[in-house]
Amino acid sequence: MKKTLLFSFLFIQLLIHGQVSERSLSAEKWQFKNTKENTWLAAKVPGTVHLDLMNNNVIPDPYKDENEKKVQWVENEDWEYQTKFNLSNAELQHQNIDLIFLGLDTFSEVYLNGKLLKNTDNMFRTWTIPAKDYMKSGENILQVRFKSAVTAGKELAQKIPFAMPESPRSFVRKAQYQFGWDWGPRLVTAGIWKDVKLNFWDQAKVENIKVEQKSITGKQADLQVNAEIFAEKPGKYSLLINGKNQEVTLKPGSNAVSVPYQIPNPKLWQPNGWGNPNLYDLKITLQKESQLIAEKTERIGLRTVELIQEKDAKGKSFYFKVNGQPMYAKGTNWIPGDSFSPRMTKEKYQKLIKDCKEANMNMIRVWGGGIYEDDEFYRACDENGILVWQDFMFAGSFYPADDAFQKNIESEVKDQIERLQNHASLALWCGNNEIDEAIVNWGYQKQFKYSKNDSLQVWKDYKTIFHQVIPDAIRKYATADKQIYWPSSPSIGWGHKESLTEGDSHYWGVWWGEQPFEIYNEKVPRFASEYGFQGMPTLETTKSMFSVKPELSLQNGIIKAHEKHSRGWEIIDNYMKRDYVVLKDFVKYNYISQLLQARGMQIAIEAHRRARPYNMGTLYWQLNDCWPVVSWSSIDYLGNWKALHYQVKRSFENQAILVEEKDGMLNFYGINDGLGKSKEVSLELEVNNFKGENIRTIVPNQKKNLEEVVKFDPMSIAELVGNADKNELFLHVILRGKDEKVIAESNHFFAKPKDLKLTKPNIRIKKISPTEIEISTDVLAKDVYLLGDTHFSDSFFDLLPGASKKITLSKHLEKLEVMSLWDTMNE
Numbered sequence: 166m167k168k169t170l171l172f173s174f175l176f177i178q179l180l181i182h183g184q185v186s187e188r189s190l191s192a193e194k195w196q197f198k199n200t201k202e203n204t205w206l207a208a209k210v211p212g213t214v215h216l217d218l219m220n221n222n223v224i225p226d227p228y229k230d231e232n233e234k235k236v237q238w239v240e241n242e243d244w245e246y247q248t249k250f251n252l253s254n255a256e257l258q259h260q261n262i263d264l265i266f267l268g269l270d271t272f273s274e275v276y277l278n279g280k281l282l283k284n285t286d287n288m289f290r291t292w293t294i295p296a297k298d299y300m301k302s303g304e305n306i307l308q309v310r311f312k313s314a315v316t317a318g319k320e321l322a323q324k325i326p327f328a329m330p331e332s333p334r335s336f337v338r339k340a341q342y343q344f345g346w347d348w349g350p351r352l353v354t355a356g357i358w359k360d361v362k363l364n365f366w367d368q369a370k371v372e373n374i375k376v377e378q379k380s381i382t383g384k385q386a387d388l389q390v391n392a393e394i395f396a397e398k399p400g401k402y403s404l405l406i407n408g409k410n411q412e413v414t415l416k417p418g419s420n421a422v423s424v425p426y427q428i429p430n431p432k433l434w435q436p437n438g439w440g441n442p443n444l445y446d447l448k449i450t451l452q453k454e455s456q457l458i459a460e461k462t463e464r465i466g467l468r469t470v471e472l473i474q475e476k477d478a479k480g481k482s483f484y485f486k487v488n489g490q491p492m493y494a495k496g497t498n499w500i501p502g503d504s505f506s507p508r509m510t511k512e513k514y515q516k517l518i519k520d521c522k523e524a525n526m527n528m529i530r531v532w533g534g535g536i537y538e539d540d541e542f543y544r545a546c547d548e549n550g551i552l553v554w555q556d557f558m559f560a561g562s563f564y565p566a567d568d569a570f571q572k573n574i575e576s577e578v579k580d581q582i583e584r585l586q587n588h589a590s591l592a593l594w595c596g597n598n599e600i601d602e603a604i605v606n607w608g609y610q611k612q613f614k615y616s617k618n619d620s621l622q623v624w625k626d627y628k629t630i631f632h633q634v635i636p637d638a639i640r641k642y643a644t645a646d647k648q649i650y651w652p653s654s655p656s657i658g659w660g661h662k663e664s665l666t667e668g669d670s671h672y673w674g675v676w677w678g679e680q681p682f683e684i685y686n687e688k689v690p691r692f693a694s695e696y697g698f699q700g701m702p703t704l705e706t707t708k709s710m711f712s713v714k715p716e717l718s719l720q721n722g723i724i725k726a727h728e729k730h731s732r733g734w735e736i737i738d739n740y741m742k743r744d745y746v747v748l749k750d751f752v753k754y755n756y757i758s759q760l761l762q763a764r765g766m767q768i769a770i771e772a773h774r775r776a777r778p779y780n781m782g783t784l785y786w787q788l789n790d791c792w793p794v795v796s797w798s799s800i801d802y803l804g805n806w807k808a809l810h811y812q813v814k815r816s817f818e819n820q821a822i823l824v825e826e827k828d829g830m831l832n833f834y835g836i837n838d839g840l841g842k843s844k845e846v847s848l849e850l851e852v853n854n855f856k857g858e859n860i861r862t863i864v865p866n867q868k869k870n871l872e873e874v875v876k877f878d879p880m881s882i883a884e885l886v887g888n889a890d891k892n893e894l895f896l897h898v899i900l901r902g903k904d905e906k907v908i909a910e911s912n913h914f915f916a917k918p919k920d921l922k923l924t925k926p927n928i929r930i931k932k933i934s935p936t937e938i939e940i941s942t943d944v945l946a947k948d949v950y951l952l953g954d955t956h957f958s959d960s961f962f963d964l965l966p967g968a969s970k971k972i973t974l975s976k977h978l979e980k981l982e983v984m985s986l987w988d989t990m991n992e
Contacts, residue, residue, distance in 0.1 A: 185366040185459040188256075190307065193248040195357075200243040200310065211507040213270070213356040214244050214311070227504075228792045229712040231726045233350045240315045240353035247308040254302050259365040260397055264296040268359030269309065271339040272317045276308040286317075287338040288358070289537055289558060289577045291584075296363075311355040314339055321565075327619040330609045331562035338573060341534040341560050342501060347730040348787070348796040352504045359507075368398040369415060371459045373583045374449055377644035378467060386431040386467045390449065391644065392422045402458070405450040433488050434466025434589040436527040437550035438495075438819045439840045442466060444547060444589065466547060466589025472649050480666025483692040484781030485528075485552070485592060493774070493838045493873075494782030495817045496528035496551070497521065497799065498695060499542075501535040504791045511541045513804070517789055518545035520800060524810060525817035528552045530654075530694060530784050533598030534560030537581050546590035553590045554694070554784070556654065557581075557635060559597035563604065566626035571634050578638040586647045594639055594650045596631035599671065601653035606660060654694050664690060669782075671695035675765060676736060681743060685769040686825070689776045696769055697786030698740070699733055700762030700809060701755045702793060702801035705954060709803060710793045717751040728795040737761070737795075744917045746989055753989050756950055759808035760918070760986070762797075763961060766809055770816040771823045775834045777874045785813070808950075808961040820871075822848070822900040824913040831885070831913070833877040835869070835900055843872040844902055851897040852885055855924055855945040857966025860889055868903075882915065891915035892922045895945070897965070912963050923947060923987045928964070935977040941969035952982040 196205040197217050206221045218224040218239065225232040256262070264277065266285075269292060275283040277299045285292055318333025329335055334344040345351030364370070373393040380387045390406055396415035404411045404424055411424045432443040444466050451458040471486040485492050502509045502517065521529060529546065531538060533556030546553050557578065564570070585591055603609065604627060610620045631652045639648050656668030659678075664670045670690030674680040676698050685696075701707065708715045710727050718724070719734070728734055741747050741761050748754045766785055773783040790802040799810035819839045825832040835846055847868050852860040863885070869875045886894055896913040914921060926946035931939040940949070946964040951957045956975035964970060964985075 185364065185370050188363045188365070190248065190250055190361040190363060191357075193250050195246060195248045197244060197246045197356075200245050205247075208246055209507075210246070210248075210357045210361060211268070211359050213354040213358055213505050213507060215239060215352060215354050216505050216507065217356070226712070227350060227352060229710060230723050233352070233726070237351065240351075241313050243313055243316075244311045244355050245308065246311070246357060247306060249304055249306050251304055252300055252302055256365060257297070257300065257302055259297070260367045261295065261365070261370075262297040262300060263364040263366070264294040264307075265362050265364055266292040266294075266309075266357065266359070267361070268357070270311075270355055270358045271314050271337055272312040274310045274312075276306075276310070278306055287573055287577055288340060289338060289581065290573075291580050293364075307361075309357060314355065315353055324567075325565060327615060327622075328613045329563050329565075330603070330607075330613070335562040335564050338558075338577060340501065340506075340536050341558065341562075342791070343504065345729070346534065347733075348500070348794055348798075349729060349791050350504060354505065366397070366459070368453055369394055369396040369402065369451060369458055371449070371451055371461055372419075374461055374463050374587070375583070375644050376447060376463055376465050376587050378469070378646050381431060381433075381467055381469070384430065386428040388426045388428065389644075390424045390426050390447065392424070392449065392451075394420045394422055394451065396420055398453075400453070403450075403452040403455075405448075405452065407446075407448050428467065431467045434468040434547075435550060435840075436487055436492060436552055437522050438525060438527055438838060439487075439490075439492075439550070442548060442550035442589065463587050464544075464547065464589075465587055468589060469646075470552070470592045470649065472593060472651070474667075479779065480663070480691065481668070482778075482781070483668055484778075487552070490840065491778070491781065492527065493777055494528040494552070494692070494784065495838070496526040496530070496784045497788040497813075498530045498532050498784055498786045499535075499538070499788050500532050501538075501791050502789055506536055506539075509539060511539075514539065514541040515545050516804060517800065518542070518549050518551060520804075520806070520810065521551055521788065522549040524799075524814040525819065526551060526813075528554060528592070528782070528784060529788070530554040530595075531556055532560070532787070533558055533595070533654075537585070540584070543585060543588040543590055547588050551590055552592040553588070554593045554595060554654075555585070555591060556595045556598055559600060559630075561599045561603055563609070563623050564600070564626065564630055566629040566634075571629065574630060574634050575638045578635055579642045582639065582642045582647075586643050591647060592649070594635075594643075594648075595654050596635050596650070596652040598654055600627060600631070602655060602658040602671070606658040659688075667691060669694040675769070679736065679739065682740075682765040682768045685765075685772045686827075689772055689780050691780060692782040693769070693773055693780065694782070694784050695786045696766075697797035698762050698765040699730070699737055699758075699795055699797050700807055701758040701795050702790070702798075703803070703805040703807065704752065704755060704952070706793045706801040706803045706805060707755065719749075719751060719754060727793055730795075733795060740765070745919050748989055753984075756984060757989055758795075760948055760961065763808040763812035764918070766799075767812050767816050770813070771825075774816075774821065774836050775823055775825060775874070777836070806956065806960070808948075811959060811961045818909060820900070820909045822898050822909045822911050824896070824898055824911065826882070826913070826915075829882055830879045831882060831896070832879045833898065835871045835875040835877065835909075837871045837873055843870040844908070845869070846871045846875070846903075846908060847901050848877050849899040849901060850880070850885070851899070852889075852894055853897060853966075854889070854893050855895070855922070855966070857944060860886070860894065871900075886915065890922065892920050912965075918947070918986060919990075921947065921986070923990060925987055925991075926964075926985055928983050928985065930981060930983065933971070936974045937971060938974070938981070939969050939971050940964065940983075942966060947986040950984040952984065953978045953980065 191210045195208040197208040208217045224236045227233045271288040273285045318337040321336040322332045375391040377389045447463045450460045655671040657664040669692040773780045790798045793802045821836040823834045850863040900909040926942045951960045958973040
């Protein structure tokens with residue numbers, strides 16, 4: 166008994182005088198209900214009201230069938246969540262207890278034991294509430310009441326004297342895509358979407374750590390660790406960084422403390438394709454009289470990033486210099502991975518970013534209509550060498566700029582900067598997605614019959630938010646090395662010639678403008694931050710749209726409902742007619758739609774890369790999906806690679822040989838995006854027919870140094886093919902090094918896919934192991950598509966006559982099906 170009492174006494178003393186401690190409330194037993202009803206139902210935190218309604222069988226899964234329409238009523242209701250938790254006398258001995266919500270979506274009232282503690286109005290903010298005075302020993306009741314964001318948005322919209330586009334979404338600080346997009350459903354949700362916790366502390370707490378890189382050489386990295394510490398008890402403390410002690414004196418309240426720290430012989434964080442993304446852990450500990458008060462660990466990378474914009478003869482450059490070297494940006498755009506963000510697991514984040522790394526990417530743009538992603542997303546980018554272009558969450562509309570909105574935005578920016586800025590992957594803050602362009606080009610003013618003063622007010626509000634409030638907040642809250650800011654992406658709309666000569670470009674002449682894919686060869690910008698084309702998801706993901714056995718037909722209403730662009734099917738068909746045989750068979754149509762998407766993006770990417778250093782970046786739209794859908798993604802909702810992702814992997818290789826056909830001539834470009842010394846290379850050309858017979862081989866007497874881009878002497882197509890039928894030939898292009906090893910190779914076809922005179926391939930599959938096969942063919946097998954419930958290391962590839970290719974599988978398949986382009990020409 167005495168030992169138990171002594172232990173309890175020591176435990177209480179540790180709580181009273183010891184370090185800051187946390188306790189999660191997310192795992193408590195939560196309930197929720199419609200405020201109009203009395204029956205409480207079980208809830209999960211983190212979560213959303215739609216997920217809770219599904220789990221309680223109140224609504225069907227909106228991703229299946231045409232159920233999205235059946236759940237629209239949810240957005241107009243108010244919802245209440247509550248839980249009960251117990252506090253011990255020992256916990257109440259702490260001087261301070263903070264109640265922390267990492268994310269509330271969106272308009273809510275927080276009650277503790279019946280007392281209103283906080284009104285919230287921003288999904289993207291962290292809400293820290295000093296709550297000890299409202300707590301008691303034993304049972305406590307925590308309630309969060311959510312008001313419909315649609316209702317709240319409409320009320321805010323009424324305060325503006327003119328109509329705003331996309332109203333009411335632009336008035337609410339929540340994920341804009343929830344209101345529906347041309348690739349996403351309308352699911353305007355509510356709920357406690359991130360963790361809830363209690364923070365117990367006494368003498369002091371560390372509120373934030375910002376690590377600034379002051380300088381770096383091969384011998385030493387000089388850092389400054391900036392700590393924001395709130396002290397309840399003033400006096401002398403010790404701040405330790407990886408054990409290195411610095412005495413600091415804290416006054417009551419908020420303290421800004423800066424401590425220098427050096428790392429000898431630093432290893433740089435390098436982007437994917439340049440080297441290892443080396444990371445360092447900094448353990449920051451706060452002590453008083455050798456007693457641990459608080460500790461945090463920050464994982465950082467040592468690197469420099471600059472955005473270079475210099476006037477030149479053709480306009481103004483736009484590129485990123487990383488570690489002092491110009492970097493050609495290869496990557497994509499990221500949208501939220503689910504319409505219900507709490508369903509995104511760490512494993513899914515890691516897989517998607519590793520899929521980017523495997524596809525030779527080095528940059529990803531977080532699009533401004535979604536969310537500031539989970540810490541795991543940025544951690545994965547850090548670990549895989551993927552730089553992040555980070556939009557703030559504003560997209561494709563007009564936004565107000567009243568005092569309350571400005572203050573809300575500044576707090577949002579502060580919270581996100583303090584959460585994200587230590588990540589090595591963070592390259593750029595961008596104010597918004599397509600708002601400058603929306604104001605200038607989209608005709609909203611005429612549509613809504615704005616007066617001159619209305620139009621002036623819209624532009625004034627825009628300048629206030631994106632040229633004052635946000636950049637001012639970045640300068641205020643970010644360290645000097647993390648302040649690169651770009652107001653709007655794109656800087657100039659794609660209908661203006663200047664969009665190709667300066668800034669970043671969203672070129673939508675393909676798809677929206679319905680221009681042919683070949684226009685990409687002419688419309689090459691300085692930095693392509695958006696462009697894309699739709700393709701169907703894999704068969705597995707298409708089947709997941711159904712709650713019962715699927716009827717796979719292009720006329721099926723369920724499949725039609727999972728295409729959110731109003732003219733999507735029509736546009737896909739129109740493009741398909743240009744390049745392929747349009748089929749009625751669903752499986753083959755699905756296959757061709759993926760090939761079509763991949764073909765368009767290959768043309769764009771290769772046009773961009775050939776234009777280096779005029780063009781210094783290509784980020785296609787888009788990587789992923791938030792539900793099963795026909796979209797611009799290269800990876801579908803279930804994580805399956807579409808043909809586009811396999812093609813991107815090939816198109817983004819660090820070393821490549823690219824062929825441009827122009828005016829009866831072929832131009833050849835050797836590309837090298839890697840670091841290091843230039844390589845001496847030579848070109849080899851093989852003209853073959855589809856049976857594998859060599860028509861001619863040419864080894865031009867050209868040896869050139871390959872640093873970034875080298876152009877070889879052009880060749881006449883007529884000279885290459887002679888009297889042979891171009892529809893029966895292809896050109897195999899090989900780039901060899903000085904040691905005769907193949908550095909890169911590619912195939913060029915002289916006709917569109919629909920015009921190729923293919924013969925039936927005899928495709929043979931040899932099983933090497935349960936997860937490895939070898940595939941071969943007697944004649945050219947174009948666009949070989951491997952079907953099965955597994956991930957293939959390659960698919961949608963050309964298999965040359967007499968050649969073989971080894972493929973690994975993520976898991977064993979009993980049955981493997983294969984298809985090639987020939988099958989679509991002989992339906």
